[in-house]
Amino acid sequence: MARELRAPPTAVTTLGLAPERQGLIERYQQVRQSTETLCKPLAIEDYVIQSMPDCSPTKWHLAHVSWFFETFLLKPFASDYQSPDPDYAYLFNSYYNAVGDKYPRPQRGLISRPTVDDVYRYRKHVDEYALDLLECVDAADLPKIMPIVTLGLQHEQQHQELIVTDLKHMLSHNPLHPVYTDRLSNPAVEVAPLQWYLEFIRDGGYGRAEYWLSMGWATVQQERWRAPLYWEEHDGGWLQYTLSGLRPVDLAEPVTHVSYFEADAYARWAGARLPTEAEWEMVAATVPTQGNFVESGRFHPAPMHVSAGSPAPAQLFGDVWEWTQSSSSPYPGFRIAPGALGEYNGKFMCNQYVLRGGSCATPESHIRPTYRNFFPPEARWQFSGVRLAQDA
């Protein structure tokens, strides 16, 4: 049962505030709104399904990112804050052991209550208190909450990407092939990067152990992989499910939804290797941080748009996350932060590989040349793809 609450403070305008405070408020409003904009195409039924343990229902994402602000910002710093329901602390905690028990991740799709409407009300409630805090907190205390707000917004942007990728995974199971967004047309281009991956498939790449890491080979056989995730073979050709529905693969696009194992096997077949993350970052530092991000509305990697033979690295940012051969491990000098927020990522630095560059589901303001994403080597429901490297 929800508690009775006092009347929440009204949302703020930023006129007359110091620039630092004003900027933080505007960024908070922009990020929170962007999350809800991603949900506009959804039907109510789309919010609640969990298609596998790694994925979460959209409703859960919407609530969890609000729980993050409630737990780490409002409860410590807004003295009059009350949660709409104390049980949300249990339902929407993801993995923070230091703040209490958590509902089992694989069962998030079993939770029909709170309803989607309840969760939107929860978001509004958190927003009202957060904006009130940002407007009214003493200038002396602003430096204490700024890092938490910044982390909360970065966290919410990560979940924006997960909303897109988890949604795609869920919708892909529907034989009606639902359309989340209309397809944008592809411009004519000179190169056909997907052709290279198709040649790997046609050469029997998925069936030849010599190209695969031992764990990768075991996974290919166990999962019966024959092509990237979301690909279906029909009449000798390949279709792929996209967020614009099912359609033939387009040779002008880079391959996506491949695991580390597939990226590595393809590289070996091609006589190349995956880059280290240091190599990737050194090259990325020489080009603008621009690309096909979520704001493009494409929700799929764009065709390769450089001239054949061009020496410039193409599409380092956006389109697909690029697997590197580097394990996600601490940089020298890294220390896990004290307290619950120290659980944010340090405890996951085992059995994961680093991906770089962002994808067509990543918010543009979220990415930077130094950004390290990480996933286990068998994961492929993210927009993950391949960049090859060769020794000079």
Ligand SMILES: [Fe+2]
């Ligand atoms: Fe999270």
